[in-house]
Amino acid sequence: MVTLGSYILRNSTPMKNFIYLFFSLLLLLSCQEKDNQSHVLTSQSSEGYELLKNQCYACHSPVSSSHDVIIAPPMAAVKMRYSRRFDSKDEFVDAIISWTMNPEKEKALMRGAVDKFELMPKQAFKEEDMLKIASYIYENKLEEPSWFAAHQKEMHGNANGMRQGMIK
Numbered sequence: 034m035v036t037l038g039s040y041i042l043r044n045s046t047p048m049k050n051f052i053y054l055f056f057s058l059l060l061l062l063s064c065q066e067k068d069n070q071s072h073v074l075t076s077q078s079s080e081g082y083e084l085l086k087n088q089c090y091a092c093h094s095p096v097s098s099s100h101d102v103i104i105a106p107p108m109a110a111v112k113m114r115y116s117r118r119f120d121s122k123d124e125f126v127d128a129i130i131s132w133t134m135n136p137e138k139e140k141a142l143m144r145g146a147v148d149k150f151e152l153m154p155k156q157a158f159k160e161e162d163m164l165k166i167a168s169y170i171y172e173n174k175l176e177e178p179s180w181f182a183a184h185q186k187e188m189h190g191n192a193n194g195m196r197q198g199m200i201k
């Protein structure tokens with residue numbers, strides 16, 4: 034049986050060896066590059082998740098036991114509402130940042146929520162953190178409370194037929 038190694042040895046010339054080595058090195062380098070990139074991406078999005086948990090989930094909880102006990106819409110509901118209004122990631126992220134840095138009644142897309150919970154209080158958030166949080170929200174599927182899907186269907190119809198601003 035001819036193994037790859039013995040084939041290369043038997044057919045090797047200095048030039049062939051050189052080419053073989055060159056491409057192996059290239060392959061190795063390109064793999065390392067990919068590894069580094071994905072490492073950066075994961076650490077960025079896990080940073081976004083940590084910030085989201087620490088700065089938003091106290092109110093926008095993904096694990097509330099029922100709709101009756103919540104103090105703000107779950108973040109999955111906020112995402113759903115903002116995704117219907119803003120198509121591109123840039124618009125979506127800008128809108129979330131602009132809202133969190135300065136929540137104002139006139140800007141609210143979730144008017145039902147403003148009536149029910151009152152306006153989100155203005156807090157001393159850092160804009161750079163909001164950028165990471167908003168990107169995380171846009172790019173990832175968020176956890177939802179267990180009651181959320183049923184509530185969504187019952188109160189607001191399906192995603193296409195949903196009425197404006199009716200997250201209550």
Ligand code: HEC
Pocket residue numbers: 085088089090091092093104105106111129132133136140141142143144146147150151152153154158166
């Ligand atoms: C102290 C509680 C509290 C915290 C903390 C909080 N929110 Fe809110 N948020 C609310 C309430 C209440 C509403 C619903 C009423 C409203 O829309 O203003 C809301 C609504 C929103 C809305 C929808 C606004 C609209 O168009 O009506 C967005 C977007 C939002 N929050 C983002 C965030 C993000 C991002 C964070 C974390 C950086 C955060 N919130 C932290 C209480 C909070």
